Amino acid sequence: MFPWRTPCSPAFKPRFIGPFTLRFHGCHRQGTFLRSHEQAPWCRPALKISEEIAYAPGRREHMNVQQTHGLTIGPLAASGFGATVAGLAPGAITTAQKEIVLEAYRRHHGLLCFEFEGLLSADDLHALTAIFGDNEFAPGLINGIGKKAADGEENISVDDQVAALRDKGRDPYLAFIGNVDPDSLKMTPTDRKFYGEWEWHTDMSYIPVPPTFSLLHARIVPATGGDTGFCSQVLAAAALPDDLRREVSTLRIKHDATYTSSGVLRPGMSAPASPIEAHGHAHPVLRATPSGPALFLGRRTNAYVVGLPLDESEDLLNRLWAHATQEAFQYHHHWRVGQVVAWDNRMMLHMRHPVDETAARFMWRTQTKGEAVRAVTA
Structure with a gap:
């Protein structure tokens, strides 16, 4: 179901097996590749999507690895978006390096994977987070x-x-996500829902001003499982059929606050009788971002299109989610200890693959303060 799972490394290269065939870690896929000046047929030219995006997964060899100010920046292997960053020392980030990282974020549409040789301290992670904005609780x-x-x-x-x-x-400012004790690092009894698949979602989109950036730092990772999927909602918006775009252009979705992305009821919350009654905040379906319009769907559970009868809301949401989570818009990341992945919640959905109940997984998470959600204007 998710063929594009690779480590984030500029040195990791696809191997060409034959005409129009790519193979990654034993997976292969047929496809037509685009030259750097071409656009996929479903890209809307009016949106002026950057040529830095490759719409055929894995086809970005026209993007050179950049080495400057001690940093090495290259495209994520087998992804139509995102970049890797190596060589950064979080405790000694220069102004020039900060600008280079932010430019890489803009050019690669909201997803960066930072490579480090060891674990970061909390101060290091906060310093890295500060590149993208003020730390949020x-x-x-x-x-x-x-x-x-x-x-x-x-x-x-x-x-x-x-x-x-x-x-x-x-x-x-530091969240612990995992099934181990943060101090002893020993596995602890954990709700079984932790081990299942976590649904596609945007972090904390159920509040009026959601955080802009999220960062995950891998402390303990299993050999298999627990990969994190990312789905570009800028690409999804660019490919939105005209009739569906018109249908949602003025609509708002209420984002549910009742459950976590693993399906656990949040403390102090009670299950709503229907999505119409769910607790949460409404945001426009199409959101303005630095990379252009993006779908802003939050999460599917208990979502509701404001003002529609429930059956019509469910039908529209099903169509939107089927479009938004197509494999063409996805990248699935297999973690290595020490890595930090940063993404822009305004333009990205993410999910987590299941974890074996005998395996430990422990991440640190930070986020930045958000901004008011702006609807796309015609």
């Missing part, structure tokens, strides 16, 4: 940011909540 720690206030805690200030966390030795 980790979800689930501060009321209103992925966490519903418990009874009697509604009026506790953010400063008091932060102070309480720091008194416990907890970094309020």
